[in-house]
Each structure stands twice: as structure tokens, then as C-alpha cells.
Amino acid sequence: MSHEVVVIIGTGGMGAAIARRQGGGRTLVIADLPHALDQPTAQLRAEGFEVTPVPVDVTSKESLTSLAEAASAHGAVINVVHTAGVSPVQAPIETILRVDLLGVALALEVFEGVIAENGAGLVISSMAGHIYPPLPADQVRLLATTPADALLDLAFIAPAALGDPGTAYGIAKQANRARVQAASVDWGRRGARVNSISPGVISTAMGQEELAGGNGEMMRTLVSMSGTGRVGTATDIADAAAFLLGNAASFITGADLLVDGGVVAALAASSG
Numbered sequence: 001m002s003h004e005v006v007v008i009i010g011t012g013g014m015g016a017a018i019a020r021r022q023g024g025g026r027t028l029v030i031a032d033l034p035h036a037l038d039q040p041t042a043q044l045r046a047e048g049f050e051v052t053p054v055p056v057d058v059t060s061k062e063s064l065t066s067l068a069e070a071a072s073a074h075g076a077v078i079n080v081v082h083t084a085g086v087s088p089v090q091a092p093i094e095t096i097l098r099v100d101l102l103g104v105a106l107a108l109e110v111f112e113g114v115i116a117e118n119g120a121g122l123v124i125s126s127m128a129g130h131i132y133p134p135l136p137a138d139q140v141r142l143l144a145t146t147p148a149d150a151l152l153d154l155a156f157i158a159p160a161a162l163g164d165p166g167t168a169y170g171i172a173k174q175a176n177r178a179r180v181q182a183a184s185v186d187w188g189r190r191g192a193r194v195n196s197i198s199p200g201v202i203s204t205a206m207g208q209e210e211l212a213g214g215n216g217e218m219m220r221t222l223v224s225m226s227g228t229g230r231v232g233t234a235t236d237i238a239d240a241a242a243f244l245l246g247n248a249a250s251f252i253t254g255a256d257l258l259v260d261g262g263v264v265a266a267l268a269a270s271s272g
Contacts, residue, residue: 003075005029007067009058009107010084011040013204014124017234018081018241023049029071031056032084058084058103061149064110076116079245082107083124088165089209096165097152100172105148108183108194115187120245121194124237125176127260129198131267132170143171144178151175166215173198177256184254193253195244200260202232225270227262 004026008019011032019028023044028051030040037053044051054070057063071077085100104123115121135143139156146154155161162168180196187194201211201219211219223231240259243249258264 005071005074005077006079007031007071007077007081007111009056009067009080009082010124011036012083012206013234014199014202014237015081015083016040016043017238018083018122019044019049020047021238021242022079022081022245023051026050026078027052027074029054029067029074031067033057058082058107059098061106061110064106068110068114072114076119077111077114078116078119080107080111080115080119080121081124081241081245082122085124085126085206087206087210088169088215090206091165093159093162093165093168096168096172097157097159100169101143101157101175102148102151104172104176105151105179108179109148112183112186112190115190115192117191119190119192120249121183121187121192122241122244123176123180123194123196125180125196125198125256126169126173127198127200127258127264128166128170129173129177130258130260130264132167132174135171135174140174140178143175144182180256181254188253193249195249195252195254196256197237197240197244198256198258198260199237200226200232200258200263202234202237204234222263222267223261225263225266226260227266230261232259232261 006022006026007029008015009031011030028049031054034055041051041053054067056067180194183194201223
């Protein structure tokens with residue numbers, strides 16, 4: 001049995017790609033809703049990976065704590081990667097807040113207690129957090145430091161105040177970056193690091209849903225104006241994740257890496 005454990009929360013396109021990249025010679029603990037675990041578990045095992053599937057509800061601290069305990073039972077948890085999320089075309093405001101905002105905050109709190117020394121965590125956020133107008137500094141601080149179990153009580157992120165799923169998504173992704181920055185200090189006390197990646201338009205199942213949705217034309221325009229001029233792949237994200245989770249990034253923590261093909265840069269250049 002491997003004594004190094006990699007936890008992947010969310011087994012979609014990006015989660016599966018990162019699992020393959022990080023899982024060689026280690027125990028992969030993959031976590032998702034029960035119905036989403038069978039196929040990736042079978043595929044990864046067929047490819048020779050040592051895999052333990054664990055059902056999880058990312059909006060439940062109790063469920064995430066059980067996941068952390070299950071992972072720790074296999075050895076030293078050296079990587080924790082949170083890729084689980086829903087998009088504005090998939091879910092209403094309330095679900096986006098619970099999964100994309102609360103779920104990340106809970107995972108950062110729970111896995112801070114089990115991450116190994118010299119380990120690294122990673123949150124998959126979104127370029128939407130860079131595109132959505134910046135929140136006031138006092139609101140960012142509240143999103144960064146409010147205990148996870150009280151986050152959804154903040155008045156300025158009440159569903160009635162947000163109005164639409166796109167706004168909820170943009171704020172949730174800004175909150176992800178803020179939570180990672182704050183968590184980097186606490187994780188650092190354990191000798192561990194934590195960062196985030198903000199992907200752009202990626203060719204995954206979720207990305208295809210977005211491209212087919214009401215904002216699909218706008219997203220295609222953003223891609224066409226970017227420096228790379230293409231949609232990203234799950235492999236692009238796994239490559240970036242491998243860097244941030246590895247020793248080459250030992251002096252990087254609390255940071256967000258935009259892996260968007262240059263979309264945000266192009267927007268900034270065009271508005272300047």
C-alpha cells in the first residue's frame with residue numbers, strides 16, 4: 001500500500017486529469033456524489049491506479065470530515081485537490097453558493113487538520129472571479145475570514161441580494177481566491193501550501209454546457225480575442241496543477257494562477 005495519499009474532490013474532466021497526473025505510485029482517494037464515482041473508479045483502476053472511492057457531500061462539514069479521516073487512514077495526505085463545482089447554467093443561486101463557496105471553505109478548514117508536512121492543496125476556481133467586478137475590500141475580508149459555517153449568513157451574498165446565478169458564481173469564485181489566501185497562513189503552520197487555479201473556457205462536460213448555454217456566444221468571443229485563441233483542455237489544467245502541487249512551487253502559496261489562454265489579459269488590454 002502506498003503511504004502517500006492524493007485526495008481528489010470532484011471526478012469530472014479536470015478532477016480525473018489531475019488524478020492521473022498526481023496518482024502514480026500513490027493512493028488516490030477520489031470523492032464525489034455516489035452516482036458519479038463508479039465510472040472514474042473503474043477507469044482509473046483499469047489504468048493501474050490504486051483507487052479508493054469515497055462518497056461526499058461537499059456542502060457538509062461532517063461528510064468532508066469523514067472523507068479526511070478515510071484518506072488519512074491510507075497514509076500521509078500530501079495533496080488535496082478541490083475541483084467540485086456547479087456553473088450558472090447548471091444550478092440556481094442557492095446551490096452555487098452552497099457548492100462553489102461554502103464547499104470550498106469547508107474543505108480548506110477540514111483538510112488543514114490532516115494535510116501532511118510539505119503537502120500541498122489546490123482549489124479549482126474560475127476566471128469568472130477575475131472578470132466579475134471586484135468586491136469592496138470589507139466584503140472580501142468577510143468572505144476570507146468568516147468561519148465557514150457562518151458564511152452563508154452574510155447579508156451581501158443573500159440570494160435576494162445577488163439576483164442571478166452568474167453574479168453568485170462570480171462572487172463565489174472571488175471568495176475562493178480570498179479563502180485560499182487566508183488559508184495559506186494556517187496551512188503554513190503545518191508546513192503545507194495551498195493555492196488556486198482559475199481556469200478559462202475548458203473543454204470538459206461543464207465547459208460544453210456553458211458553451212451551449214445563453215452565454216455561449218460571449219464565451220466564444222472571449223476565446224477568439226485571447227492570446228492563444230483556443231479553448232483549453234483538462235490536460236492544460238492538470239499541467240498547471242502538477243506545477244503548483246510539486247516541489248518546483250515550494251515558494252508559492254496563497255496564490256491564484258490564471259490558466260485561461262489569455263482571456264482576462266485580453267479583456268484588460270481592450271478596456272485600457
